[in-house]
Amino acid sequence: MKALICEAFGPIENLQLKDMPSPQPGPGQLVVQMKSAGVNFPDALMVQGKYQVKPPFPFSPGGEIAGVVKAVGTGVTRFSVGDRVMALTSTGGFAQECLTEEARTLPLPQGMDFDTGAALMLTYCTSLHALKDVGDLRPGETLVVLGAAGGVGVSAIEIGKAMGASVIAAASSEDKLAVCRQVGADETINYSTENLKDRINELTGGKGADQVYDPVGGAYTEQALRATAWRGKLLVIGFAAGEIPRIPLNLALLRERQILGVYWGDSTKHDPEGHQANLRQLEAWFVEGKIKPLVSERFPLERAREAIELIANRGVKGKIVVVND
Ligand SMILES: NC(=O)c1ccc[n+]([C@@H]2O[C@H](COP(=O)([O-])OP(=O)(O)OC[C@H]3O[C@@H](n4cnc5c(N)ncnc54)[C@H](OP(=O)(O)O)[C@@H]3O)[C@@H](O)[C@H]2O)c1
CATH class of the missing domain: 3.90.180.10 (Medium-chain alcohol dehydrogenases, catalytic domain)
Structure with a gap:
């Protein structure tokens, strides 16, 4: 073979x-x-x-x-x-x-083709674990997704919407942002041409984001963290940009922000029942048409x-x- x-x-x-x-x-x-x-x-x-x-x-x-x-x-x-x-x-x-x-x-699952099955588990499980188990995202909250047109990014947009959040998608080009809108993002930010912190503040009426889902790292992390609300959360997913950011901790003290790590692979060993429940939730959302890789x-x-x-x-x-x- x-x-x-x-x-x-x-x-x-x-x-x-x-x-x-x-x-x-x-x-x-x-x-x-x-x-x-x-x-x-x-x-x-x-x-x-x-x-x-x-x-x-x-x-x-x-x-x-x-x-x-x-x-x-x-x-x-x-x-x-x-x-x-x-x-x-x-x-x-x-x-x-x-x-x-x-x-x-x-x-x-019945009615699921092989491509969809192959594209579902890793990214959608990561995002559901991040937003539900770690971030405890609530309906009506504002979620900012960085690298939003990528694999985990698209899944975070769809799951954020399925959980009732308002989703701001941030990515590096207009064609990537078009993909984000296609999968349900309410607002978009092109962080190659716009100031990420200023635009998040503008789109949230100065309040800031309740949660930031960050699979990118680099300079974007601090900009997005500075635009989180009182007790806003930064979900640390990954560092696709190649640079692990070093964040001044006074940013956590100010506004009582929370910086939360997400390691989905390990979480399935620590909480296998929770992982199974998340898989069932994803299958139900797929059947209801709320998520589709x-x-x-x-x-x-x-x-x-x-x-x-x-x-x-x-x-x-x-x-x-x-x-x-
Ligand atoms: N914590 C966990 O449990 C967990 C689980 C799965 C994946 N991850 C991590 O999540 C990250 C994203 O994974 P993915 O599969 O979604 O990847 P992906 O589809 O390539 O998406 C990553 C996004 O990062 C952005 N990016 C910015 N600078 C980049 C650079 N120099 N090179 C590549 N991408 C860059 C790109 O969006 P723009 O062009 O719009 O900036 C890209 O769409 C990875 O770091 C991965 O290891 C973590």
Whole structure:
């Protein structure tokens, strides 16, 4: 079977498509024939050795997939060969066949296609955990989403709206902001051409934002934090801009602001029941039409490297997927 392989940390261009032996399921594991695999920013960081998780070599990147069960290991009770599933894999997704854990695999909901299943879990679970479990977002609150046209950004807009918030989407270009409006943002800010802090204050009538969802980092973080309301919250999601901001703590003292870290992957281990409840909530919202991952581009497995390069270079709108048609 073919797989995109990383043999050493380094530039994305070093990744190669190789023939590899088919994986064999151990106890509690499944082998899934990948149909579609979601591409996420951590894939780009991981192959370069810049992510907190450093898998042993050789490995395939790819943290979430949808596909068809090809084989099941001993002890697997919820799945049979031929079932349509979606799964969180951490690694191994950009391959024709992929090993998954039963505990991290779900039936593909009725009516959901493989691309949607592959694009849903990582970003939407992150945003629901951030906004509900960490941020406790309330209906009527104002949520500012940075990097809002990216993977987690689009999911934060849709979930913010589903939770009853008023959403201000901030991104770097007009075509990205058009995507944000398309998925439900109430207001938009182009932070390449407008002052982020001033515009948030303007759009909130001087009150400031109740919550800022920040997957970008760099200079935008402090600008957005300075435009939060009394007891406003900054949700620290990631640092796609490459720079981890150093924030003067007097900004937390002033207005009793809260700076809150979000680490969804770890949270699923600390609170597995909460994670399951969030998955059920996402499925219900999908059925009700309140959320729908925006898959903007599909790359055949042979071009998986290009997909990772695109996300590393700030070129993705919504989600892109790698497919094995
Ligand atoms: N904490 C968690 O549990 C968790 C879970 C999942 C992901 N994350 C993190 O969330 C971040 C975003 O992930 P994603 O999959 O949504 O990525 P994405 O689709 O590429 O979105 C990231 C956005 O960041 C902005 N950006 C600004 N400067 C950038 C730069 N130099 N390079 C690339 N993007 C830049 C871009 O928007 P503009 O062009 O509009 O600025 C881009 O759309 C990553 O840091 C990831 O590690 C965290």
